[in-house]
Amino acid sequence: MIRELSWVDPLYLILAxxxxxAITLLALAGGTxxxxxxxxxxxxxxxAARLAARGYVGLVQGIPLLAWLFLFFFGFPIFGIxxxxxxxxxxxxxVYSAGFLGEIWRGALISIPxxxxxxxxxxxxxxxxxxxxxxxxxxxxxxxxxxxGFIVQLIKNTSLASVIGFVxxxxxxxxxxxxTLAPLxxxxxxxxxxxxxxxxxxxxSRFLERRLHGAR
Amino acid sequence: MALVELRSVVKRFGDHVVLKNVDLSVEKGEIIAIxxxxxxxxxxxxxxxxxxxxxxSGEVLVDGVAxxxxxxxxxxxxxxxxxxxxxxxxxPHLTVERNITLGPTIVKGLDRAKAAVLAREALRRVGLEExxxxxxxxxxxxxxxxxxxxxxxxxxxxxxxxxxxTSALDPExxxxxxxxxxxxxxxxxxxxxxxxEMNFARRVANRVLFMNQGTIWEQGPAAEFFQSPKTDELKNxxxxxxx
Amino acid sequence: xxxxxxxxxxxxxxxxxLSGLALTLQLTATTIVAGFxxxxxxxxxxxxxxxWARAAAHAYVEMIRNTPLLVxxxxxxxxxxxxxxxxxxxxxxxxxxxxxLGAYASEIIRAGIESIPKxxxxxxxxxxxxxxxxxxxxILVPALKNVYPSLTSQFILLMLATSVASQIAAPELFxxxxxxxxxxxxxxxxxxxxxxxxxxxxxxxxxxFALCYRLLVRRR
Numbered sequence: 051m052i053r054e055l056s057w058v059d060p061l062y063l064i065l066a067x068x069x070x071x072a073i074t075l076l077a078l079a080g081g082t083x084x085x086x087x088x089x090x091x092x093x094x095x096x097x098a099a100r101l102a103a104r105g106y107v108g109l110v111q112g113i114p115l116l117a118w119l120f121l122f123f124f125g126f127p128i129f130g131i132x133x134x135x136x137x138x139x140x141x142x143x144x145v146y147s148a149g150f151l152g153e154i155w156r157g158a159l160i161s162i163p164x165x166x167x168x169x170x171x172x173x174x175x176x177x178x179x180x181x182x183x184x185x186x187x188x189x190x191x192x193x194x195x196x197x198x199g200f201i202v203q204l205i206k207n208t209s210l211a212s213v214i215g216f217v218x219x220x221x222x223x224x225x226x227x228x229x230t231l232a233p234l235x236x237x238x239x240x241x242x243x244x245x246x247x248x249x250x251x252x253x254x255s256r257f258l259e260r261r262l263h264g265a266r
Numbered sequence: 267m268a269l270v271e272l273r274s275v276v277k278r279f280g281d282h283v284v285l286k287n288v289d290l291s292v293e294k295g296e297i298i299a300i301x302x303x304x305x306x307x308x309x310x311x312x313x314x315x316x317x318x319x320x321x322x323s324g325e326v327l328v329d330g331v332a333x334x335x336x337x338x339x340x341x342x343x344x345x346x347x348x349x350x351x352x353x354x355x356x357x358p359h360l361t362v363e364r365n366i367t368l369g370p371t372i373v374k375g376l377d378r379a380k381a382a383v384l385a386r387e388a389l390r391r392v393g394l395e396e397x398x399x400x401x402x403x404x405x406x407x408x409x410x411x412x413x414x415x416x417x418x419x420x421x422x423x424x425x426x427x428x429x430x431x432t433s434a435l436d437p438e439x440x441x442x443x444x445x446x447x448x449x450x451x452x453x454x455x456x457x458x459x460x461x462x463e464m465n466f467a468r469r470v471a472n473r474v475l476f477m478n479q480g481t482i483w484e485q486g487p488a489a490e491f492f493q494s495p496k497t498d499e500l501k502n503x504x505x506x507x508x509x
Numbered sequence: 510x511x512x513x514x515x516x517x518x519x520x521x522x523x524x525x526x527l528s529g530l531a532l533t534l535q536l537t538a539t540t541i542v543a544g545f546x547x548x549x550x551x552x553x554x555x556x557x558x559x560x561w562a563r564a565a566a567h568a569y570v571e572m573i574r575n576t577p578l579l580v581x582x583x584x585x586x587x588x589x590x591x592x593x594x595x596x597x598x599x600x601x602x603x604x605x606x607x608x609x610l611g612a613y614a615s616e617i618i619r620a621g622i623e624s625i626p627k628x629x630x631x632x633x634x635x636x637x638x639x640x641x642x643x644x645x646x647x648i649l650v651p652a653l654k655n656v657y658p659s660l661t662s663q664f665i666l667l668m669l670a671t672s673v674a675s676q677i678a679a680p681e682l683f684x685x686x687x688x689x690x691x692x693x694x695x696x697x698x699x700x701x702x703x704x705x706x707x708x709x710x711x712x713x714x715x716x717x718f719a720l721c722y723r724l725l726v727r728r729r
Contacts, residue, residue, distance in 0.1 A: 109708070111711075112669075112707065112708040112711035112712065113669070113704045113707050113708055113711075114669040114670065114672040114673075114683065114707055115669075116672045116673065116675070116683055117672065117683070117700055117703055117704040117707060118704075120686075120696070120700040121697070121700050121701065121704060124696035124697045124700060125697050128696075128697050202574075202575065206575075206576065206577035206578070207577070209577035209579045209580060210577075210579060210673070212579070213676060220577065220579060220580060223580070223583075227583075227587075233583065233587040234584065234587045234588050234591055237580055237583045237584045237587060238584060240580050240583075241572075241576045241580045241581070241584060244575065244576045244577055244580065245571075245572065245575045245576055248574075248575035248576070249571065249575045252571070252574060252575055316635060318631060318634065318635065340637075341637045341638075341639060342637070343637075344634070344635055344636065344637035345636075345637040349632075349635040351628065351631070351632060351635075353628055355628045355629060355631065355632035356632075357629065357632070357633075357646075357647055358651070359650060359651045359654070368633075368636065368638075368646060369636040369637060369638070372638060372642050372646065373636060373637040373638060373642075414632075417636070418635075418636075421636065421637070
């Protein structure tokens with residue numbers, strides 16, 4: 051049943067944005083938790099932990115996101131775990147994000163000079179206190195621009211959830227394109243909506259980056 | 267006609283006036299030392315002569331070329347005006363030989379063989395023939411600066427400009443560079459040097475300029491300049507640097 | 510567990526997998542070349558071009574960086590015929606991927622160009638070299654050497670991203686996987702093998718790029 055492209059269609063596309071944002075936030079929650087573990091292991095003194103973290107990052111970054119999505123989507127039922135499609139997708143995105151965030155944060159942690167540890171230790175701070183008051187605040191400043199940059203990537207990556215049938219912005223676009231046989235204007239609109247969501251974040255990331263290096 | 271002629275040159279960086287109505291005349295074969303505090307405009311003066319800095323008003327005439335005119339073709343002039351920098355600025359990805367032959371081959375259109383001969387001769391003049399195939403990071407600071415001088419010499423310049431070329435060198439390496447300069451002076455090269463090496467200036471220069479607050483505050487023949495400074499500012503400056 | 514893995518069915522389809530792999534390699538190679546050329550041109554425009562060129566370069570980069578590759582491929586796939594260009598799916602995929610890579614490559618190359626100290630440029634200018642000569646002899650090669658790691662990392666990301674071309678039916682490795690999956694219903698096994706194949710490719714590319722670097726930097 052073919053229909054004309056009408057003014058309602060952009061509205062439906064904009065509405066679909068909320069699912070894009072939803073997956074992004076869920077994936078961020080999962081990816082952040084796991085990513086912190088990866089970052090901590092990757093910068094720890096324990097060789098086994100470090101190797102495990104490095105292996106994890108290498109594995110995640112060496113396999114396309116589409117493959118991760120399908121592996122979890124088809125993998126869960128096989129191992130007897132019955133989860134709705136969106137949860138499988140979220141887990142896949144989380145695992146994927148952790149592989150990148152963990153690496154970004156590990157880099158930030160190890161870039162804090164040893165002298166900071168030494169100075170704070172000489173003041174009598176315990177390991178956890180050092181982390182909390184001296185190391186992590188500095189690491190967060192360094193890690194924020196690339197993290198914001200990765201969030202932009204994550205938003206774009208959610209478009210792949212459409213491939214396993216999840217109805218977010220891209221999938222909504224596909225359905226609209228199929229219904230109206232006007233794919234080009236539809237996908238241009240979809241692109242514009244992603245742009246509207248991502249561009250402010252990209253600009254913010256660049257602003258943070260400039261401010262970070264200006265201060266040094 | 268003078269080789270270098272500056273007339274009422276004014277140079278501004280934004281609101282800050284760095285050169286205020288500078289007049290200067292340099293004859294062929296002259297050796298001029300330019301001294302002064304940092305910020306007095308001495309490096310800027312030098313850089314205006316080969317067009318690395320533009321001027322807001324006044325005239326800069328070098329070997330007949332109107333450097334101040336934006337329409338002038340400076341490429342040709344720069345082949346005749348050698349410039350040596352404080353931080354050497356050798357090209358790190360090229361060998362010493364290629365650093366030196368780059369100008370002759372690309373700007374003057376010489377073929378590689380002729381340029382190679384020029385390079386070897388230039389290196390001989392600075393005492394570094396054996397470093398032909400080395401890279402910059404394999405050389406000491408003094409050697410790098412001598413290669414930089416050779417690089418300019420290979421273009422057969424009529425005039426050489428030196429912008430504090432020993433300031434970035436460890437003290438024990440300064441001597442080898444100054445020796446090269448003395449040889450060039452003896453061979454009759456026209457040279458303008460911005461320098462802190464007062465003893466060298468006194469010994470080698472014909473004329474010394476003292477720059478202060480963007481003008482040539484005082485100038486004179488070397489011996490007289492250092493022996494009997496006329497202005498208070500120069501007296502104070504010499505007092506503080508010669509101790 | 511109640512499920513037995515049947516990798517054998519997947520291995521039986523190795524021809525399909527290999528031809529998919531071959532196309533993935535082909536797409537990667539042609540896109541790297543095209544994307545690099547685009548990136549270099551756009552970077553040069555962004556650094557040395559007149560105002561309009563710099564603005565155009567900036568707009569191009571921002572549009573690509575803030576939209577998903579999947580959507581870009583759809584736009585190219587549906588857009589080209591609408592301006593009268595009818596191409597097979599493989600050239601279309603290559604064009605879409607190259608336009609994408611070009612934007613990222615241009616940013617990396619631009620950073621490389623801007624990392625060359627001004628003092629180097631001054632020394633070359635003082636010798637009498639023209640702007641073009643300075644770029645060719647003093648800036649280009651050192652800039653590329655400086656950003657080689659970032660650039661090659663981006664190339665590896667591109668190789669992984671060719672999987673997205675499966676969505677416009679380019680018969681590369683991932684597409685081959687989905688065909689086999691629909692035929693054999695061995696979903697998990699198929700994608701495990703695909704994943705391992707990509708991983709191996711990524712490692713291989715990393716080794717190749719490292720070797721190339723050692724060969725190109727043939728100094729002492």
